[in-house]
Amino acid sequence: MEPKVSSSKVVIIGTGAVGATTAYTLLLRERVSELVLIDANKERALGEALDMNHGLPFTGGMKIWAGDYSDCAGADIIVIAAGASQQPGETRIDLLKRNARIFDSIIQNIVKYNTHGIILVATNPVDILSYVSLKKSGFPSNRVIGSGTLLDSARFRYLIGEAKEINPRSIHAHIIGEHGDSELPLWSLANVAGIDVEFTDEERERIFESTKNAAYEIINAKGATFYAIALALDRIIVSILKNEASVLNVSTLLNDYNGVSDVYLGVPCIVDSTGVREVLNLELNDEELEKFQASANKLKAAIAELEL
Numbered sequence: 592m593e594p595k596v597s598s599s600k601v602v603i604i605g606t607g608a609v610g611a612t613t614a615y616t617l618l619l620r621e622r623v624s625e626l627v628l629i630d631a632n633k634e635r636a637l638g639e640a641l642d643m644n645h646g647l648p649f650t651g652g653m654k655i656w657a658g659d660y661s662d663c664a665g666a667d668i669i670v671i672a673a674g675a676s677q678q679p680g681e682t683r684i685d686l687l688k689r690n691a692r693i694f695d696s697i698i699q700n701i702v703k704y705n706t707h708g709i710i711l712v713a714t715n716p717v718d719i720l721s722y723v724s725l726k727k728s729g730f731p732s733n734r735v736i737g738s739g740t741l742l743d744s745a746r747f748r749y750l751i752g753e754a755k756e757i758n759p760r761s762i763h764a765h766i767i768g769e770h771g772d773s774e775l776p777l778w779s780l781a782n783v784a785g786i787d788v789e790f791t792d793e794e795r796e797r798i799f800e801s802t803k804n805a806a807y808e809i810i811n812a813k814g815a816t817f818y819a820i821a822l823a824l825d826r827i828i829v830s831i832l833k834n835e836a837s838v839l840n841v842s843t844l845l846n847d848y849n850g851v852s853d854v855y856l857g858v859p860c861i862v863d864s865t866g867v868r869e870v871l872n873l874e875l876n877d878e879e880l881e882k883f884q885a886s887a888n889k890l891k892a893a894i895a896e897l898e899l
């Protein structure tokens with residue numbers, strides 16, 4: 592695999608908790624040469640850019656500024672983290688109507704200045720808003736990606752690692768489907784460095800419930816989640832910019848995939864400089880297949896209520 596050129600430009604739209612933490616993660620890890628922050632609240636984007644600029648003497652050289660949509664020109668990746676977030680007791684789908692409206696103008700503004708980059712969606716409900724972004728942008732589906740179940744899979748790996756007292760980096764395990772309440776675990780593929788590992792029914796139930804409910808738990812405790820999603824977005828961004836071809840559980844458009852078409856869901860994908868290069872096939876058992884299709888049907892029903 593050829594690593595991609597080192598000069599890179601990323602735009603982050605929405606510089607609240609998720610957007611600003613993602614920007615800070617890119618700064619700390621010296622990922623990009625140009626980083627543009629855009630927010631409906633211009634003062635907020637300006638403040639974040641200034642604050643991060645003052646850290647540059649302690650990190651590598653990069654240019655960070657608060658910009659406007661014309662700065663999307665030439666961007667490799669445009670991250671969208673703008674919009675309402677869940678309040679305690681709200682589901683991700685509860686945000687749909689509010690955030691779909693915001694996406695109308697955001698996507699229109701992006702495509703005015705950029706038709707070759709990759710749109711990376713984090714705003715919830717992320718799978719549906721990725722689909723909305725695809726329809727509104729006219730981009731090919733490989734260049735419209737949702738963060739999907741990458742974060743859920745990280746939570747799953749962390750919790751398995753905790754239960755088995757093994758570093759989560761050595762745990763391979765997947766959550767697929769909606770980034771939300773209808774997601775599902777693939778226990779048959781969970782392993783430690785390729786070696787099978789046994790789970791009791793109690794462990795399975797406890798680990799999956801904690802994975803699925805992690806966002807609710809964190810939002811009840813501190814109002815928002817942002818560190819782990821920022822690292823997940825950083826992971827996707829690096830896989831694109833460095834043409835890594837890493838396998839990541841991102842949200843992508845499915846076409847006749849385990850009986851599911853025309854909806855975005857989190858599944859293992861090869862991510863490289865073209866975006867989603869390939870969706871990996873999964874052989875699901877009957878129970879998994881039923882849950883995966885139910886997850887797709889739930890999102891399709893919500894999409895049907897939107898005017899796209």
Ligand SMILES: NC(=O)C1=CN([C@@H]2O[C@H](COP(=O)(O)OP(=O)(O)OC[C@H]3O[C@@H](n4cnc5c(N)ncnc54)[C@H](O)[C@@H]3O)[C@@H](O)[C@H]2O)C=CC1
Pocket residue numbers: 604605606607608609610629630631632635672673674675676677686690693697712713714715716717738739742770815816817820
């Ligand atoms: N995909 C995932 O795994 C995760 C997704 N999220 C989602 O990310 C989104 C952002 O969450 P937070 O940063 O916590 O919210 P926040 O409220 O801290 O920030 C949202 C920002 O969006 C800005 N904004 C609103 N409308 C805009 C527009 N039209 N154009 C540009 N900027 C606009 C606001 O001014 C604000 O700065 C939420 O939908 C949340 O549910 C959060 C965590 C994980």
Ligand SMILES: CC(=O)C(=O)O
Pocket residue numbers: 677683715742805806816820
């Ligand atoms: C908020 C959200 O989607 C999460 O932390 O999973």
